[in-house]
Amino acid sequence: MTGGASLVLRLGVSVVVLLALAALLAPWLAPVGPNEQDILARLHAPADAHWLGTDNFGRDVLSRILFGLRTLFAVSALSVLGALAIGGSLGLLAAWYGGMVDRMVMRLADVLFAFPIILLAIGVIAMLGPGASSAAAAIGVAYVPIFARTLRAPALQLRRAEYVDAARAIGAGTPRIVLRHLLPNLTSVIFVQASLSLSTAILVEASLSFLGLGTQPPTPSLGRMLAESRTFLTLSPWPSLFSGAAILLASLGFNLLGDGLAERLDPRLRGA
Amino acid sequence: MGRAVLHRGGDLLFVSFGVSLVSFLMIRLIPGDAVQLMLGANAEVTQAQIDALRHGLGLDQSFARQYLIWLARMLHGDFGTSLSTGRPVLTEIAAASGVTVELTVLGLAAAVLLAIPLGCAMAALRSPRASLVMRLLSIAGITVPSFWLGIMLLYGVSVLAPGWALVGWRDLTTDPGGNLRRVVLPVVSIALPVVASLARILRATMTDALRQDYVRTARAKGLGERAVLLRHALRNALIPFVTQVGIMAGYLFAGSVVVEQVFALPGLGRLMVGAVADRDYALVQAATMLATLVFVCVNAAVDLLYAAIDPRVRTT
Secondary structure, X not given: OHHHHHHHHHHHHHHXXXXXXXXXXXXXXXXXXXXXXXXXXXXXXXXXXXXXXXXXXXXXXXXXXXXXXHHHHHHHHHHHHHHHHHHHHHHHHHXXXXXXXXXXXXXXXXXXXXXXXXXXXXXXXXXXXXXXXXXXXHHHHHHHHHHHHHHHHHHHHHHOOHHHHHHHXXXXXXXXXXXHHHHHHHHHHHHHHHHXXXXXXXXXXXXXXXXXXXXOOOOOOHHHHHHHHHHHOOOOOHHHHHHHHHHHHHHHHHHHHHHHHHHHHOHHXXXX | OHHHHHHHHHHHHHHHHHHHHHHHHHHHOOOOOHHHHHHOOOOOOOHHHHHHXXXXXXXXOOHHHHHHHHHHHXXXXXXXXXXXXXXXXXXXXXHHHHHHHHHHHHHHHHHHHHHHHHHHHHHHOOOHHHHXXXXXXXXXXXXXXXXXXXXXXXXXXHHHOOOOOOOOOOOOXXXXXXXXXXXXXXXXXXXXXXXXXXXXHHHHHHHHHHOOHHHHHHHHOOOOHHHHHHHHHHHHHHHXXXXXXXXXXXXXXXXHHHHHHHOOOOOHXXXXXXXXXXXXXXXXHHHHHHHHHHHHHHHHHHHHHHHHHOHHHHHO
């Protein structure tokens, strides 16, 4: 199964790198501006002039997808990083201090975890008002308990490791032990969880934008593009097809990456 | 078993309390003055109306008092009044939840019915190539955006069968045929990612079960592969599967909230999205809390079911 394992990982890395490059280089790669209209070329099917066709305003679908990927990645990455920083710290805190702190943090995580992600996100957006930054905050809040839980369990084991005792014996303080000894040993867990979380956060961001609660125009957004192209679906299915496929590919890339990484880091999972 | 029930009961109470507190905080934590935001830029509003709304929301009281008043009102069935329709929030939610519940329940049933044979078939195929293909397919299935799938299905059917009524809603009780015809595509769209995810989990637990001693014993006494898979491995693998089904109910619900928008179904999703746009905070708050509490109870029930079917859990 080693060959298969590395194939999943290789596929994941390729898709993620390719899409990340496409998003980063969007201003140079895009044939035209994402909001540039060519009124004479509305609802064109894919052709030489517009590789992925045009929408109802004659905007180039490929350019809009490239810029939409930027927004999608920026919002999802921001929310996952925020959740990792806050949730991860809470998880480490709970594992390190144990007792009352542990119980309080984990109870809080239980409560937040009880909310279906999209509902919690809609609730937060209701407070902050629709927009890309609200969506990032909303998704971040929803993912905090996931990182708290994922980091607490292995940190609990590591806390009792001999090298932690040794570090303490030579007089290292708590911050030093946590940063220099615990965290480096948790990197694999963090990478796997961050990658899988990005995969689902991308779907949540796209859902929120699709509902009109996330990224607002004129910023190009894949979810919003899908919502808009739905209105002229029977005239031209291409914009719907391609914008949704781009969301799928982005989520798929990170899921393959996380899955491949998990397998590589935990040999027991091989072949499962 | 008694202890398990008590323990779960305590957890349930605490989480429900926490959920109500978080939902309560949603309105109080709005940056700026919620009342001003709710009334918008309407210049006709008098100070008396502002005060009345503030009093209606209980915003002129102390924090703890506000929460207790809010809680007491809810326990009496008063969840507030919808700002946009003027009707009680609970009436609005009750009217919309039928659609969402139907989609979620049908989606869950379809997903479980498809995932069990799929997961078994996946566990039975053990060649490295077959496992890899199935792994890739299930990951792809999990990451398909359900709203995109819905749109693509809608397009496909509109091309193949232009006369087929696709969007809108018919009540299950008055027009069962029309209702079922309209829920097929939304249910397929929300169920597919869940089928992929459940089948993958069942495959993993089945593979695990197949390595156990009792499977070797069953094989040694000459049972056929089919009987080993279905009667021995599957029955044991279903136990962790049940927990996962409970969790997936939440995913299906979330999928339904988004997919309702694609098929123009008057469910909770549409209600909530409209409420966010209208700054109808009481409605968002009540819908979020009630739906979450339903899932908390569903998952607690699943845990008890788990304890009931697995004798090993009962004693701990």
